[in-house]
Amino acid sequence: xxxxxxxxxxxxSGVSLAAGAAAGAGLVSVAQAVEQPADDGAVxxxxxxxxxxxxxxxxxxxxxxxxxxxxxxxxxxxMLKEWTAAGAALTGGRPYGSAAGGLPESPPDxxxxxxxxxxxxxxxxxxxxxxxxxxxxxxxxxxxxxxPAALADLPHFPGDALDPDRSGGDIxxxxxxxxxxxxxxxxxxxxxxxxxxxxxxxxxxxxxxTSSTTPDQQTPRNMFGFKDGTRNISGDDxxxxxxxxxxxxxxxxxWMAGGSYVVVRRIRMHIETWDRTSLKExxxxxxxxxxxxxxxxxxxxxxxVPLAKLPADSxxxxxxxxxxxxxxxxxxxxxxxxGSDGLGRLDAGLFFIAxxxxxxxxxVALQNRLAGNDHMNQYVQHVGSGVFACPPGPRKGGYWxxxxxx
Amino acid sequence: xxxxxxxxxxxAVVASLSLLSACGKDDAAGGGSGAISVTATDSSCEVGTKxxxxxxxxxxxxxxxxxxxxxxxxxxxxxxxSERENIGPGTGAEITVTLAAGTYKVMCSAGMTGKGPSxxxxxxxxxxxxxxxxxxxxxxxxxxxxxxxxxxxxxxxKFAASVSKGDIAGAKAEFAPSRxxxxxxxxxxxxxGDIDPKVDNREADLKQGDKWTGWHQIEKALWKTKSLKGExxxxxxxxxxxxxxxxxxxxxxxxxxxxxxxxxELLDEVATGKVTGEEDTFSHTDLSDFKGNVDGxxxxxxxxxxxxxxxxxxxxxxxxxxxxxxQKLLAKYEKGDGYVSYDTVGKxxxxxxxxxxxxxAEPLSKLAGVVAK
Numbered sequence: 145x146x147x148x149x150x151x152x153x154x155x156x157s158g159v160s161l162a163a164g165a166a167a168g169a170g171l172v173s174v175a176q177a178v179e180q181p182a183d184d185g186a187v188x189x190x191x192x193x194x195x196x197x198x199x200x201x202x203x204x205x206x207x208x209x210x211x212x213x214x215x216x217x218x219x220x221x222x223m224l225k226e227w228t229a230a231g232a233a234l235t236g237g238r239p240y241g242s243a244a245g246g247l248p249e250s251p252p253d254x255x256x257x258x259x260x261x262x263x264x265x266x267x268x269x270x271x272x273x274x275x276x277x278x279x280x281x282x283x284x285x286x287x288x289x290x291x292p293a294a295l296a297d298l299p300h301f302p303g304d305a306l307d308p309d310r311s312g313g314d315i316x317x318x319x320x321x322x323x324x325x326x327x328x329x330x331x332x333x334x335x336x337x338x339x340x341x342x343x344x345x346x347x348x349x350x351x352x353x354t355s356s357t358t359p360d361q362q363t364p365r366n367m368f369g370f371k372d373g374t375r376n377i378s379g380d381d382x383x384x385x386x387x388x389x390x391x392x393x394x395x396x397x398x399w400m401a402g403g404s405y406v407v408v409r410r411i412r413m414h415i416e417t418w419d420r421t422s423l424k425e426x427x428x429x430x431x432x433x434x435x436x437x438x439x440x441x442x443x444x445x446x447x448x449v450p451l452a453k454l455p456a457d458s459x460x461x462x463x464x465x466x467x468x469x470x471x472x473x474x475x476x477x478x479x480x481x482x483g484s485d486g487l488g489r490l491d492a493g494l495f496f497i498a499x500x501x502x503x504x505x506x507x508v509a510l511q512n513r514l515a516g517n518d519h520m521n522q523y524v525q526h527v528g529s530g531v532f533a534c535p536p537g538p539r540k541g542g543y544w545x546x547x548x549x550x
Numbered sequence: 551x552x553x554x555x556x557x558x559x560x561x562a563v564v565a566s567l568s569l570l571s572a573c574g575k576d577d578a579a580g581g582g583s584g585a586i587s588v589t590a591t592d593s594s595c596e597v598g599t600k601x602x603x604x605x606x607x608x609x610x611x612x613x614x615x616x617x618x619x620x621x622x623x624x625x626x627x628x629x630x631x632s633e634r635e636n637i638g639p640g641t642g643a644e645i646t647v648t649l650a651a652g653t654y655k656v657m658c659s660a661g662m663t664g665k666g667p668s669x670x671x672x673x674x675x676x677x678x679x680x681x682x683x684x685x686x687x688x689x690x691x692x693x694x695x696x697x698x699x700x701x702x703x704x705x706x707x708k709f710a711a712s713v714s715k716g717d718i719a720g721a722k723a724e725f726a727p728s729r730x731x732x733x734x735x736x737x738x739x740x741x742x743g744d745i746d747p748k749v750d751n752r753e754a755d756l757k758q759g760d761k762w763t764g765w766h767q768i769e770k771a772l773w774k775t776k777s778l779k780g781e782x783x784x785x786x787x788x789x790x791x792x793x794x795x796x797x798x799x800x801x802x803x804x805x806x807x808x809x810x811x812x813x814x815e816l817l818d819e820v821a822t823g824k825v826t827g828e829e830d831t832f833s834h835t836d837l838s839d840f841k842g843n844v845d846g847x848x849x850x851x852x853x854x855x856x857x858x859x860x861x862x863x864x865x866x867x868x869x870x871x872x873x874x875x876x877q878k879l880l881a882k883y884e885k886g887d888g889y890v891s892y893d894t895v896g897k898x899x900x901x902x903x904x905x906x907x908x909x910x911a912e913p914l915s916k917l918a919g920v921v922a923k
Contacts, residue, residue, distance in 0.1 A: 246919075339908045339912035
């Protein structure tokens with residue numbers, strides 16, 4: 145950490161550093177100083193993996209995709225360092241800098257709406273999109289050669305109606321928390337810190353988790369009223385995580401070791417049409433009952449799925465690992481409702497989020513199968529999309545993406 | 551033009567100010583034991599101390615009346631230094647202002663009528679010593695403000711003459727240039743609260759029963775109704791109001807901090823009015839006003855830069871870069887002596903302009919704090 149970047153952090157703000165923290169280590173010392181003990185609802189921020197992936201799913205989401213608007217690599221790195229310091233403070237339940245006690249002539253460093261709120265298990269997960277590495281065939285920031293092959297552009301899937309204003313992005317940040325104000329506060333402050341380096345391209349709020357990474361908990365329902373994500377990868381199943389979620393140095397991209405690839409899809413549901421659909425048709429669409437959530441041919445929700453008893457075009461059958469050579473993904477999606485569209489229909493659906501080790505072998509393979517065959521396609525439309533490489537977790541003293549920019 | 555409710559606050563040119571809600575329990579600056587208590591009722595306004603020393607001063611008001619109250623600090627010349635509205639019965643609020651020597655009035659306005667009982671508050675002393683380079687910056691900025699008022703007045707006279715003659719094409723060509731000087735120094739011009747609404751109100755800013763005058767009234771005649779019939783008196787009034795500005799502008803209180811705040815406010819104007827195309831909704835000459843706002847902000851920054859450079863070199867460097875970037879971006883839209891019509895600027899281009907405004911405005915918002923240090 146250079147003197148310049150430490151000053152960058154605080155010179156604007158009037159935040160005074162304790163003398164001990166000021167010596168050389170700068171930002172890192174501050175980040176460490178604001179760490180919270182783990183027993184007050186704070187999720188650890190530093191570590192081998194980013195939090196917000198295997199972390200038990202929180203209640204609320206604010207997901208933002210940013211375009212990088214500078215050509216200056218050093219300035220981008222500087223911002224990532226500042227984001228990391230902010231991330232450590234915010235996930236610890238603290239404001240970033242001063243929220244109300246700074247110079248009266250200056251705007252407060254932190255916007256303040258999370259003052260007095262608990263950490264609410266806030267996690268911030270950063271990913272890098274294909275266009276950070278290269279755009280229109282041109283190298284960006286000298287990163288083209290470092291683009292992982294697994295970070296391939298997603299192909300067109302049958303039925304896609306993607307809105308460019310809700311798709312793509314150079315950098316993404318997934319903010320999850322049990323309090324929506326905490327999640328929104330985090331994105332708002334990161335966006336503010338980023339002005340001049342990044343600009344928000346699109347963002348999405350989500351309110352009801354649709355998948356659980358804690359199988360012993362009640363499986364949540366999606367906007368179709370069905371339990372979903374029953375067979376998700378559990379956040380404490382290290383073996384499955386290593387096999388299906390965490391990228392490994394052996395995969396050929398050392399800077400991604402411990403990271404993961406995220407695919408996000410804004411899936412609009414044709415709510416009104418669905419609601420007029422008979423219970424039988426609804427259940428056939430999923431291949432499970434609406435009440436208990438048991439698969440056809442089984443008694444309880446979590447019973448093994450007798451695939452042959454499910455309709456051939458049912459969602460559960462088509463998406464099941466056993467129908468896909470054992471392929472699994474870690475789903476972490478949220479329901480969304482963005483009011484109504486101009487025709488009075490609910491603008492609602494699923495903001496699908498899935499983490500995996502290699503999207504080409506996992507999401508793309510699954511989605512190709514689903515897009516072509518899933519009976520559910522009558523009731524959904526994919527309208528937004530993104531794929532991002534989420535680097536390993538920041539180490540203490542390091543920053544988001546350090547292994548990429550090193 | 552800025553929304554009417556902001557005008558009073560913009561008038562606080564004596565010094566920078568901050569309005570702090572009394573509900574903040576977290577060490578709000580200036581809210582310590584040094585605060586001067588003010589007790590407001592529906593018919594009285596009791597100030598705990600009658601005098602103070604120059605510098606940052608915090609007034610802490612408690613409303614013991616039955617009506618919603620408003621606290622105003624009035625400068626010796628009667629202008630509002632700062633105010634805090636909507637102080638409910640049984641609640642309180644704080645205002646922190648930096649006061650120079652002089653006799654001020656502290657007024658409590660029950661029912662928020664803008665009138666009410668007041669008490670004098672005398673400030674003595676020099677306040678903290680200021681950097682002589684900042685005094686020089688203020689002096690240069692004063693000269694700049696005078697030049698811009700002269701420029702806008704001269705061009706408004708030409709514009710008015712064309713309007714009076716019924717020369718639509720001539721008036722259309724002269725409309726945007728006549729506004730540039732005004733746009734460059736808008737925060738100072740707005741500090742005289744009565745002139746801004748007369749010359750720069752947009753139709754949407756009017757209350758029921760208000761008479762609409764000024765540039766935008768004529769703009770609508772030129773581009774929407776396409777007739778200058780009956781517009782002569784409006785053109786004359788515009789010139790008259792700008793002449794009033796010229797006679798008064800020398801008395802405007804300008805400090806280094808108010809210059810810095812003014813620069814930030816100019817970018818606020820761009821962000822909320824120009825980027826959205828609301829400012830010149832009939833003529834679509836928003837980019838000309840945009841450029842005027844940016845130029846005015848850049849002038850203030852450049853005058854303050856030697857001090858900023860010393861106190862926060864990174865901020866000076868970022869602002870230099872971002873001003874250059876926004877100017878370069880604006881230059882892409884130049885056409886003839888002016889700019890392309892804003893209705894030809896597409897959604898993606900507006901997003902790009904908006905992103906650049908944010909990129910400049912965020913560091914610019916730190917300027918006042920650095921100058922005030």
